[in-house]
Amino acid sequence: MRALCLVLAFILALPAMAEEIVLGLSKDTVSINTNFDGSEILVFGAVKREGPILDDPRLQVIITISGPSEPVIVRRKEKRFGIWVNTDAVEVDSAPSFYAVSTSTLLGLSLKDIEDIRHKISIPRAIRSVGAPMNIMDSESFTEALIRIKTSSGQYQLNEGTVSVDEQTLFRARVELPAALTEGDYQTRIFLTRGGEVVSKYETSIYVRKVGMERWLFQLSRENAFLYGVMSLAIAIAAGWGASAVFSVIRR
DSSP: OHHHHHHHHHHHHSOSSOEEEEEEESOSEEEEOTTOOOEEEEEEEEEEESSOOOOSSOEEEEEEEEOOEEEEEEEEEEEETTEEEEEEEEEEEEEESSEEEEESSOHHHHOOHHHHHHHTOSHHHHOBOOOOOTTOSOHHHHHHHHHHHHHHTTSEEEETTOOEEETTTEEEEEEEEOSOOOSEEEEEEEEEEETTEEEEEEEEEEEEEEOHHHHHHHHHHHHOHHHHHHHHHHHHHHHHHHHHHHHHHHHO
16 A cells, blocks of 8 residues: 555656657758858757647747857956056856857746756856956956847847747747857757746757868968968968059059
């Protein structure tokens, strides 16, 4: 009898319905060449269930794509004697080179703050800034400035309501990748949430790599910096001479 009670208690403790993500990507590799001006990734998938669909609360989908993280120094400028000069500086320990959040509804309605802290889904949570110099009392403003700059350049995106969910089963979203991408693995995460709580999570990667001339120049700059510098100087001189020659012909 005691064993039966334990089994019943265990069954009651299980979630009423298991929901899992079956994911697809339009492409898992993005190639950067000299003509690259951005790309678009289609993220689509379905929800696999072991029971009937629950309508209350409704299922929500959150998709994040994160580029390689790196430390970033954020500087504050102030106008002194009529000249803008750098004053304070804070090093952000780790910030994604690219970060996009796409949701099926407003982020605040689909995700509780405690879940955001646990999974680091929102843009501010994806940035890690441990400390700042003792003389800086508003270190948070430096992180906010970084987010503002990255957002204006398209490197950080919050795309609320852009994930389409059909019959609480099929979902899809398009994410625009800007032209200025850092080479590396772009972690892609999909979260299913109900009532603001994460009920399922799936992770995969998109690989961004340079190809052709871009790849050759990138490797040359890393493996033979002197030759790369000499070649860059020669190109600059040739371009300057060519422009001068063209203007001379036009003047004649």
